[in-house]
Amino acid sequence: MTEDSTDLFDDLFARRVVPVLVPMPAPKAYSYAVPEGMAVTPGSIVQVPLGPRQVVGVVWDGVQDDAVDPKKLKAITQVFDCPPLSRDMRTFLDWVAAYTVSPPGLVARMALRAPAAFDPEPMIEGLRLTDTRPERMTPARERVIATADNGFTWTRSGLAHAAGTSSSVIDGLTAQGVFETVFMPPPPVVAAPDPDYAEHRLEGPQKQAALDLLESVDAGGFSVSLIDGITGSGKTEVYFEAIAATLKAGKQVLILLPEIALTASFMERFQDRFGSKPAEWHSDLAPRTREKVWRQVTEGGVRVVAGARSALFLPFENLGLIVVDEEHDPAYKQEDRVFYNARDMAVVRARIGDFPVVLVSATPSVESRVNGDLGRYKPIHLPTRFGDAALPDLGLVDMRRHPPERGGFLSPVLLRHIGKALERGEQALLFLNRRGYAPLTLCRVCGHRFQCPDCSTWLVEHRFRGQIQCHHCGYAERTPESCPECGTFDHLVACGPGVERIAEEVDRHFPDARTIVLSSDLMGVKRLRLELEAIAKGEADIVVGTQLVAKGHNFPMMTFVGIVDADIGLANGDPRAAERTFQLLSQVTGRAGRTGLKSLGLLQTYQPQHPVMQAIVSGDSEAFYEREIGEREKALLPPFGRLASIIVSADTRADAEGHARGLRQAAPRVSGISILGPAEAPLALIRGRHRFRLLVHGRRNSDMQAFVKTMLASGPKMRGSVSVQLDIDPQSFL
DNA sequence: AGCACGCCGACT
DNA sequence: GTCGGCGTGCTC
Numbered sequence: 001m002t003e004d005s006t007d008l009f010d011d012l013f014a015r016r017v018v019p020v021l022v023p024m025p026a027p028k029a030y031s032y033a034v035p036e037g038m039a040v041t042p043g044s045i046v047q048v049p050l051g052p053r054q055v056v057g058v059v060w061d062g063v064q065d066d067a068v069d070p071k072k073l074k075a076i077t078q079v080f081d082c083p084p085l086s087r088d089m090r091t092f093l094d095w096v097a098a099y100t101v102s103p104p105g106l107v108a109r110m111a112l113r114a115p116a117a118f119d120p121e122p123m124i125e126g127l128r129l130t131d132t133r134p135e136r137m138t139p140a141r142e143r144v145i146a147t148a149d150n151g152f153t154w155t156r157s158g159l160a161h162a163a164g165t166s167s168s169v170i171d172g173l174t175a176q177g178v179f180e181t182v183f184m185p186p187p188p189v190v191a192a193p194d195p196d197y198a199e200h201r202l203e204g205p206q207k208q209a210a211l212d213l214l215e216s217v218d219a220g221g222f223s224v225s226l227i228d229g230i231t232g233s234g235k236t237e238v239y240f241e242a243i244a245a246t247l248k249a250g251k252q253v254l255i256l257l258p259e260i261a262l263t264a265s266f267m268e269r270f271q272d273r274f275g276s277k278p279a280e281w282h283s284d285l286a287p288r289t290r291e292k293v294w295r296q297v298t299e300g301g302v303r304v305v306a307g308a309r310s311a312l313f314l315p316f317e318n319l320g321l322i323v324v325d326e327e328h329d330p331a332y333k334q335e336d337r338v339f340y341n342a343r344d345m346a347v348v349r350a351r352i353g354d355f356p357v358v359l360v361s362a363t364p365s366v367e368s369r370v371n372g373d374l375g376r377y378k379p380i381h382l383p384t385r386f387g388d389a390a391l392p393d394l395g396l397v398d399m400r401r402h403p404p405e406r407g408g409f410l411s412p413v414l415l416r417h418i419g420k421a422l423e424r425g426e427q428a429l430l431f432l433n434r435r436g437y438a439p440l441t442l443c444r445v446c447g448h449r450f451q452c453p454d455c456s457t458w459l460v461e462h463r464f465r466g467q468i469q470c471h472h473c474g475y476a477e478r479t480p481e482s483c484p485e486c487g488t489f490d491h492l493v494a495c496g497p498g499v500e501r502i503a504e505e506v507d508r509h510f511p512d513a514r515t516i517v518l519s520s521d522l523m524g525v526k527r528l529r530l531e532l533e534a535i536a537k538g539e540a541d542i543v544v545g546t547q548l549v550a551k552g553h554n555f556p557m558m559t560f561v562g563i564v565d566a567d568i569g570l571a572n573g574d575p576r577a578a579e580r581t582f583q584l585l586s587q588v589t590g591r592a593g594r595t596g597l598k599s600l601g602l603l604q605t606y607q608p609q610h611p612v613m614q615a616i617v618s619g620d621s622e623a624f625y626e627r628e629i630g631e632r633e634k635a636l637l638p639p640f641g642r643l644a645s646i647i648v649s650a651d652t653r654a655d656a657e658g659h660a661r662g663l664r665q666a667a668p669r670v671s672g673i674s675i676l677g678p679a680e681a682p683l684a685l686i687r688g689r690h691r692f693r694l695l696v697h698g699r700r701n702s703d704m705q706a707f708v709k710t711m712l713a714s715g716p717k718m719r720g721s722v723s724v725q726l727d728i729d730p731q732s733f734l
Numbered sequence: 735a736g737c738a739c740g741c742c743g744a745c746t
Numbered sequence: 747g748t749c750g751g752c753g754t755g756c757t758c
Contacts, residue, residue, distance in 0.1 A: 017758090019758095020758080022757085022758080024757070026757080026758090029758085030757080030758035031758050032758060033758090048758085049757095049758090050757055050758080051756070051757040052757085053757095068758050069758085072757090072758050073758060074758060
């Protein structure tokens with residue numbers, strides 16, 4: 001050992017050592033030395049060396065129990081000039097890590113998703129008029145000086161624009177000392193909202209609901225309210241009152257929305273009420289904007305954020321309310337890396353921060369309903385539509401009695417009503433939750449079925465693109481002209497309908513109508529938003545869409561909604577199938593009838609007696625929930641099972657069953673394990689080559705966590721990472 | 735999660 | 747003879 005390195009060790013020992021969470025799936029924080037003269041506190045955001053690179057980490061709480069090998073110990077590179085994560089935020093991140101059985105470093109990383117935001121935003125250069133005047137005056141110079149002569153600081157381009165000159169005039173004046181350069185703080189990303197800007201006049205049930213909600217919000221402290229109101233009942237106006245009250249109390253507000261519902265129309269509604277738009281937070285924010293929003297949220301400048309689920313991990317300076325709109329929406333579940341449901345974690349964050357949270361839905365999740373029934377969440381009902389918006393008439397079309405013509409999928413009843421809507425100059429919406437042209441293609445000669453080479457699923461024909469695709473792994477190939485098995489040409493047949501095929505059928509019946517297909521694979525989020533606005537303006541007659549038409553957009557001229565196959569999704573093995581179908585169908589039929597125009601929704605079904613169909617047409621959601629809660633209890637064991645999804649890599653169903661057997665032995669307290677195949681597992685999982693998912697049912701969170709740990713330690717050998725999602729148990733943490 | 739190291743197949 | 751596939755292992 002050289003003298004140099006001895007000195008280095010002495011030096012390291014003299015330093016303080018702190019735990020730092022690094023963005024890596026390590027089970028606990030790593031230890032780093034704090035260099036002489038550097039000040040850190042728990043929550044400090046720091047840069048540390050990790051292997052060959054520098055990463056962003058967070059100084060964590062406590063001391064490291066077992067000392068690391070001093071040879072390994074490295075020093076913190078720098079502390080960012082940025083508010084440390086608060087005590088509450090750290091508690092929250094720890095809680096989420098423990099609950100989801102995820103590495104804490106990966107959870108902490110979710111709070112730091114803003115690459116270059118940790119150093120303060122640079123001051124921007126501004127110009128201020130001095131007493132000096134130019135030797136030669138020109139009309140342009142006069143205008144500039146007159147414009148700037150108000151004591152304000154201007155930006156170079158702003159002043160040029162305001163004075164109607166080019167910026168070279170200003171450069172000339174600056175050179176002569178007419179302007180001095182001063183530095184000013186960067187402008188806020190959004191203007192401050194004004195809680196008194198345009199108060200809504202609420203009446204009747206809406207007013208009562210707002211009063212009930214304000215009672216909890218004004219009381220301060222933790223509470224969960226569950227606003228349960230049908231589409232068009234004015235839920236948004238009601239929770240806007242809670243937002244206004246929170247703003248008046250000087251606190252920040254987070255509104256969570258499913259990504260697709262973060263539309264311009266929502267922002268405008270907010271602006272109409274509060275005079276300015278909320279800051280947005282979602283996956284396709286421009287990086288610069290993202291950094292500004294993150295920074296200003298941590299410093300408290302941004303008062304209201306409307307964001308997708310990831311916004312829940314923003315380190316607010318002074319958060320005082322979370323609203324979770326469309327709380328039942330499956331988009332709140334993150335199903336890769338850290339598995340969590342933002343709706344449930346919002347409740348936890350509010351509990352830790354001791355402030356109110358408001359869950360909002362026309363069709364609450366069964367979990368939230370149970371929590372409401374048990375008195376843990378405060379139910380607030382909005383039973384009627386307001387204004388002149390009538391509910392649509394809803395009916396079932398029994399497909400056994402009204403079959404479509406050969407080769408078609410639309411019953412004569414549906415076609416007749418589409419025609420009527422067109423005659424009235426109104427719009428029709430056809431909903432089918434299936435992308436592409438046909439879900440299965442086969443050869444009429446040899447019976448060959450096109451199957452994904454990587455998954456065991458059928459390839460879906462996309463005729464617009466001339467491709468057959470796997471909807472699970474993204475595999476795609478050109479649609480062949482001949483059968484790859486027997487070589488026969490022109491004998492491939494499409495089986496079953498997708499939206500493209502329905503559009504084709506509609507075109508055949510209504511060749512003069514403007515028909516548009518809305519499907520997530522045909523356009524990006526931006527393009528989609530534009531299309532939705534265009535449709536709302538009446539630039540299409542018939543819209544054929546997948547489930548994205550169900551979310552958060554209103555079409556005032558849409559007076560007929562036809563559900564092409566209401567039965568899709570009822571029998572896919574997921575214990576939530578009926579609930580999901582009910583929520584989806586409610587949302588789609590809710591798109592109609594908000595204008596005072598008479599509107600109609602028809603559902604094509606082969607199971608008109610099914611409880612979901614009955615609930616939709618009768619409007620009796622109470623009976624449906626009661627039944628569904630009962631079914632869920634039977635399926636998952638009383639008092640109300642907890643579901644954990646455990647992702648297991650298995651190439652065949654038989655392998656998955658082998659894993660399940662091993663898991664049952666490893667964890668006797670787990671009450672049930674069911675296997676979901678590729679058709680039920682989300683895309684993200686399949687991409688990671690995990691084809692089968694085991695749904696594990698247990699009674700209590702502690703049981704489930706113990707189970708997962710046992711599994712990780714001694715369970716069957718599994719390839720890749722094993723991930724877990726726990727859905728909240730109504731009896732968990734309240 | 736990244737990233738390096740390392741060992742076998744098709745190419746300038 | 748090299749470029750590049752992804753399997754394995756490590757990071758305070």
